[in-house]
Amino acid sequence: MGASLKDVAQLAGVSVKTVSNVVNNYPHVTPAMRERVQRAIDELGYRPNLTARHLRKGRTGIIALAVPELGNPYFAELAGAVIDAAARHDYTVLLDHTAGLREKEVLVSQGFRAHVIDGLILSPIELEAEDLLGRPGDAPLVLVGEREYDAPYDHIAIDNVAAARTAVRHLAGLGRQRIAFLGARREMARQPAHLRLRGWREELTAAGLPHDDSLVAATDGYGRWDGAAAMNALLDRGAQPDAVFAYNDLMALGAMRALVERGLRVPQDVSVVGFDDVEEGRFSTVALTTVSPDKQAIARLAVERVVARLAGAPQLQPERIRPGYTLVARESTAPRTG
Amino acid sequence: MGASLKDVAQLAGVSVKTVSNVVNNYPHVTPAMRERVQRAIDELGYRPNLTARHLRKGRTGIIALAVPELGNPYFAELAGAVIDAAARHDYTVLLDHTAGLREKEVLVSQGFRAHVIDGLILSPIELEAEDLLGRPGDAPLVLVGEREYDAPYDHIAIDNVAAARTAVRHLAGLGRQRIAFLGARREMARQPAHLRLRGWREELTAAGLPHDDSLVAATDGYGRWDGAAAMNALLDRGAQPDAVFAYNDLMALGAMRALVERGLRVPQDVSVVGFDDVEEGRFSTVALTTVSPDKQAIARLAVERVVARLAGAPQLQPERIRPGYTLVARESTAPRTG
DNA sequence: CTGAAAGCGCTTACAG
DNA sequence: CTGAAAGCGCTTACAG
Structure with missing residues (x-):
């Protein structure tokens, strides 16, 4: 006591x-x-009871962050950036992960730990717009990531179509003709890879390249293993790509591993581009070319948006905010010289 | 409202x-x-105010986890496991990171967010035993990781000396004679690598191998870049190791990258063993041999310990608990055949 | 099985 | 510049 x-x-x-x-x-x-x-305070070693303060003020100084999977370094890095950004506003971060499961995402979006969190940043995978309809409570929600919704919430995400086009353009500029896409889903409509796949398609058209659907590999998940499996599936059915654009770095890394195991050389035989710019791609034996979203900006903007709403910013319209990105060219797309 | x-x-x-x-x-x-x-509840859309409940009960159902760096996949994976383990006991997790800075670790250990967290799991890097002396408040603290303290707190960590010896034994069993250690610090006394370095030394002696201090590389940090830098430094001063045992997987991965850049082959010229078993090591072009601590067990035990203390387990003595580990042999230490 | 009342530890008008 | 008192929204003995 x-x-x-x-x-x-x-x-x-x-x-x-x-x-x-x-x-x-x-x-x-x-x-x-x-x-x-x-x-007297020193003598008693008094420390204010924050819980009482919270009850009284109706605020806790805690915001929640829910990502699909901390084992994906992109989300781990993002989480770190959010924690830092939140600290700058004197907020602490309650972290949860959803495994990309709709059920869990709904639970979280409906305000888990009501009244203990002031606001919520959510990176959804399977959540549907309708799940966002009757959100109880008034904790501001900020969406992050490539899923898009017709819902009145702030949404922080880079322009995924344009970013994907940049990646494909890079590959096409290298003279690659058979550019595969790794990471589609069975039903395409609203899945996370949707926009990147669209970018792939648009840029192929722009480059005057046919888009051969046999060069698209669907996956169930988005990890290294899925990337390797998708790559193998593609090769097994005789697709013969000379370049690969993967949904994310993890899949690209898995794909590179699969390529090497089959005796194909990166980049000589197959160029590879990922997405996310996780640190690991910089240190892989063949350093990975990737689309690098500005994670610091994403984290900062998401937190600022939550904080602004909590400060009761008047008439703040829900907004779609597009942080920047860059293409970082590394060894996995080095021009054929040797 | x-x-x-x-x-x-x-x-x-x-x-x-x-x-x-x-x-x-x-x-x-x-x-x-x-x-x-x-x-009536349904009609009003009533949701209990958890903050009020917390004040009344003196408990929040929140435990804090503080790790050095979420960008290190070991800690990201551990954090994920802690979140899952906590959820099984109906606890949520407030996450913070310390960057391995003593100042931040002290702050955290002194009970950041007093009364809003019921307990704390901390993985310290630079914290000293004296920092733990006058902990205010009564939130149970459980320590995790390779730093050891003479302090009355539960401590969950695998046997680092024995684990390191297993790694070095594996290397010696391959016929390697000049086994380097990457990741020491300038002042050795209490640094995190302490125990693993001791294991390296002990096993070298047991194997009848001299331990050449020129084969030990000190570093400032524990990331990929540090591993690459340490490897280069070692090679630059002409050390000529035929094997490397790195403090962790990230450093091992960085070292492999440095070796390849210098035209050295892994494992033919230099075998490499890491520590942590992060998923990335399974997918590197040369899959990484590593010591794999049982992260699930570490997370589970840490959470259980906090929960047990909160349940007021009578006379629970502070305990040192040692989860298991295994050596996972992969390509980076494949026997020389080719 | 249900009710009236106190109290968890703060903050905040309201006085003075 | 400081004090007395109400109230944030719960839970929990204590009665009945």
């Missing part, structure tokens, strides 16, 4: 209000009074 | 106690009463 405000007030011989003033650095307190109270 | 218990009670024409009984699934409530109350 720690000491309470009342205990401190009693020891210092003042009212709780005065102690509260001191604790909260209320300016108009005489130095003598401040010192007297501080002495 | 959500509805309160009182609002529900009023609408249902009962006392708040009765509503509380329903909300908390108190068994002795007549079905008719339960239904009446439930109807």
